[in-house]
Amino acid sequence: MITNNTESIGIVETKYFTFAESPNELALECGRKLGPITLAYETYGEMNADKSNCILICHALTGDAHAAGVHDPDDGSLPWWDNMIGPGKAFDTNKYFVICSNIVGGCKGSTGPKSINPETNKPYALDFPMVTIPDMVHAQKALIDYLGISQLMCVVGGSMGGMQVLQWAVTYPDMMRMAIPIASTARLSPQAIAFDAVGRQAIMVDNNWQQGNYTDNNVPSGGLSIARMIGHITYLSDKSMHSKFGRNLQDKDNPEYDFVTEFQVESYLNYKGDVFVKRFDANSYLYITKAMDYFDLAQPSGDLKKELAGVKAAFLVVSFSSDWLFPSYMSKEIVSALRRNNVDVSYAEIQSDYGHDAFLLEVDSLSRLIVNFLEYADPLNGHEDEY
């Protein structure tokens, strides 16, 4: 059953896989090459004898490889999908071998703009080549090959993780049996591009940014914090903000008529911004948001159905009713294009007030859908018809 969401998988560790060493650098979509590439990754559960129980989790914009468990018994908080991954949970580690890798371009142990450029022995900064969602997926594929897995049972992810899921299904159709893109889209909307662009500009006009060549002691925290605050507004719904904060002031009854942080919603955003600048690299934020902006699975033809023609995986597509960043119509667009290609697709719109953040919060609804899907939609189980 899925109800026991309190049991953690326990102590886990981050591992590192390095590949694409000279002269075998990874050819990127932008035309440049990158190597060596290190990917930070974690695994949970045990691979079965025929390696048929492997699930790849793709993380969102600011996520990382540490999706479940703790690194130390004293860890103060649980990682981003701990309530979804573990014994008896949606991604049941008693049954499945779960892999989560940090993306290339990230700043959580994988090669990114903060890494040392072997040609200069200095951090890449803006010399780092532009990476795209397909590049991230190519790098993940190298990790999956390294782990000796010839076919993933499922690739799953929310938000930008869902973009990677879709890209996997298109680029490596034989490498996976099932796919679960959650709160995602086949192409980033102009509105989302606009929010990303403003966030990047906030970073780039910060005096500390220095064309990307800031030092650890002098990061563009003002700009990065603003980018994060903008992001956070788009992750919540109008309704969730009403119920979470309303128009309440922070720690007082009457306004100060000053430019201090007064409203609870301001205080919340400031806090989120402050925490974020301590854990995330500003240049990585630039690269990853740009990768999202470039994502358009309907290209080059412009016809999403045509571009999805090679997909073989069975799909569970999930969206959330109050998500206005990646609204349900975007998921329905994916569903429609897949169905017109006769792909086995299930679709659910979960009623939720949490907005885009629902993919991290609607654990019970998501778990029910995923448990059923993983059990009944796997072609290997032979009871696909019953689903």
Next chain:
Amino acid sequence: MITNNTESIGIVETKYFTFAESPNELALECGRKLGPITLAYETYGEMNADKSNCILICHALTGDAHAAGVHDPDDGSLPWWDNMIGPGKAFDTNKYFVICSNIVGGCKGSTGPKSINPETNKPYALDFPMVTIPDMVHAQKALIDYLGISQLMCVVGGSMGGMQVLQWAVTYPDMMRMAIPIASTARLSPQAIAFDAVGRQAIMVDNNWQQGNYTDNNVPSGGLSIARMIGHITYLSDKSMHSKFGRNLQDKDNPEYDFVTEFQVESYLNYKGDVFVKRFDANSYLYITKAMDYFDLAQPSGDLKKELAGVKAAFLVVSFSSDWLFPSYMSKEIVSALRRNNVDVSYAEIQSDYGHDAFLLEVDSLSRLIVNFLEYADPLNGHEDEY
């Protein structure tokens, strides 16, 4: 008829009214006093003999007193509501005497943080007292008194202009016969507060801001531009962005894989930001957004119906279907509270893809509603029942 929207009212001039001179400074909601206060204003059309045809237009966040006509025959562009104000237009200057004043706290000729503080002979900057929507309305009332008008025919405005309309109806119920709040709200939502707060923070972390003491040659243009870009995203709808920009690149077919401005939507926002910093004062942006944040007509009781109990004006409330900054439910909340007070209120939700900006763009639909309302809902005309 309303169809002739091309005829301009011609040459107009901005006038200035100064009041609240020592020792009669205006008492502000924050507890401080402000004076002297100058308001920039314009008038269009002629006042009739019994001064019963006077319409006050309240402008939005970044608007100004120059709502119609041109200052010079060579003016390159028409002001913000030129298509609504003029001979034969919705606010027909052949019939009505139309007044538009810049708000106190603004930077377009009215006293604001850029004005000289008589106590220091330097610009107020952050010594300027916090002004609120009620303060803006009190200042407008002084102008209306000065013009010798004992009762306005109508007070009208969109967005923050609509907030002023509502405040007028509550604070000076006998001073107006009709009210038209468009795309507005009785209280700013936490989501809108959040966007405002991030915009302010962008200005305040700009190194040029200098605690508000920047010079004309060194304004916090980076931060102000970001604030404006954030604002602009909230003024458009997802759908209008799709039809206006889509995912198109600017002046090229293929991406450059660089952090230059690439997508049309980025280019549009950058342009809007660049233009804005040349015409608007950063400190004014801080003060005016904060005034919007404080606006909550349901206070002090928390009961909007109760706070609107004294309203006497007949109302036309207008919202736009795709406005997600001030969505229709906010206008419906106003309508409901007014109706429960037995106020004569008409409500229209105009179907539009333009988002919040629709109040500047849906000229034909708006004009039809307003022309009818002004003609038939005026108690002075005695055919209120027919409406």
